[in-house]
Amino acid sequence: MIAARAFEDPSVPDGGDGVDAFRDIETMLYELTFADLEILERRLQRIEQNTKGARSGDREAMLREKALVGRLKEGLESGSPIRNQELSREEARRVNEFQFLTAKPVIVVVNAGEDQIEEADEILGRLEREVAGDDILCSTLFGKLEMELAQMDPEDEEEFRESLEAGESGLDRMVRLSYAALDQITFFTCGPKDVRAWTVTRGDDAVRAAGRIHTDMARGFIRAEVVTYDDLARCGSENEARKRGVLRQEGKTYTVEDGDVMHFLFNV
Secondary structure (H helix, E strand, C coil), X not given: CEEEECCCCCCCCCCCCCCCHHHHHHHHHHHHHHHHHHXXXXXXXXXXXXXXXXXXXXXXXXXXXXXXXXXXXXXXXCCCCHHHCCCCHHHHHHHHHHCCHHHCCEEEEEECCHHHHHHHHHHHHHHHHHCCECCEEEEEECHXXXXXXXXXXXXXXXXXXXXXXXXXXXXXXXXXXXXXXXXEEEEEEECCCCEEEEEEECCCEHHHHHHHHCHHHHHCEEEEEEEEHHHHHHHCCHHHHHHHCCCEEECCCCECCCCEEEEEEECC
């Protein structure tokens, strides 16, 4: 996550250059690129050193890696972060081992002051035009205001948010953005005593979802009973959802949707 402030505060140093959130965001994005370029440069040097005395089989592998590293470096130098570069499955696996910063999705947040609430749409619009892109998600946040609101009773907080037109809480917004950046969704399981939330990657099937709970469920998967959260809330119970025909039987290839409430049948 990249956070930059947009408010003036004498108690918070600005380095002498004044407050400019968009300048700071640009600088931090460049720093991520420079950090990855340094890693790639060191890797190229190491490959050059190791190639000289390597056996033929090892040398071929090193030359393939050298070509990949060189391509990544060239892409970064031309302004393309690693997350936007085309990679084969094997290349992507190799790249993941290095934990490059520009290979990861980014959340950019502008921390604004309470007196800038009316400017929130304008700031977000500029973020969307100048910063947002593939795997770069943007938002505004009023950090000091959020801290004060979090200390209120829930009812007072909700009323105050409405009066300020502050929208959803900053925490909820950050969680939502984090899920979106990582391409994650949530499904639920319900028992007689508790409700559990589980996270899977968007596009995962029912078997993989069952495996998030226990490997035995995935291995012995038979089927899943599925109802959406909205349908379950409207019906009031799984029995009523079954009577109304909104509780479905799904097989192994079912793609889990965000907010699904699932019950897995399995046999091991």
